[in-house]
Amino acid sequence: MASLLVYASMTGNTQDMADAVAAGVQEAGGEIEQKDVIDASASELEQADGILLGAYTWGDGDLPDEFLDFYEEMDNVDLTGKIAAVFGSCDSAYPAYGAAVDLLIEKLRERGAVVLQEGLKIELSPSNEETEICKEFGRTFFKNLSE
Template sequence: MAKVLLIFASMSGNTEMMADAVAKGVKEAGGDIEVIDIMDGPDVSVLEEYEGILLGAYTWGDGELPDDFLDFYDEMDDIDLTGKKSAAFGSCDSAYPEYGAAVDILLDKLKERGAETVLDGLKVELTPNKDEEEECHSFGKKFVSFL
């Protein structure tokens, strides 16, 4: 059974809804998943313990990671993720100049640290509707197929 770690940041609950749907898809596809809220302060070394890594974050301001993800993001510079499969997702707001930049920032960091990104970043405008929740669910199922 593939071991998957999902770490997310959510302020208004939108990215958490996405994370729940992605995790459900991973489970249905036979993956063993651990879900951690970034506010719980996971140690970055936990990424090395899993075959698959999913990171979720909303985009803050004009295109930044949320503050609660910054320390973890910086600490990722100290780990090697070679051989890991990865993907990223997050809620976005098209009112800002950079749409879903946090997803792109996370994908770039995962690639920089050696992980293979196996899916394009999943971006949802604000609160996921039923169809978008299903898209998140499918995203999780599809992710497991790469492990």
């Protein structure tokens, strides 16, 4: 079972989360391919057994610009029954905390994916403790995928 993790990161915070989530999946025995959203196509989601998406929230609650094309392409994919999860780096200085995570969960569900985990939102850069939370998120994702 191979999973695909697609993420967008500007300052490295979401990439740090992505690395930790991927490490958790691997620790649990899963295979995972990790891609920057700029190098990914939404059609690749249909080939994956499991889907992980990671995005920081831009401004007042928007997806990052580099995620917009991918997000629109998702309208053309069928993700029925696929296990998916979403994470992202957030900034509580803005009124909509981690809204990009919520937007992606909504889109995945709209396309038929099964999102069992609550979206993981970390304030800015993950601390050592939060890095462990990210790994656990990856392990839980793989457990859900394996059941």
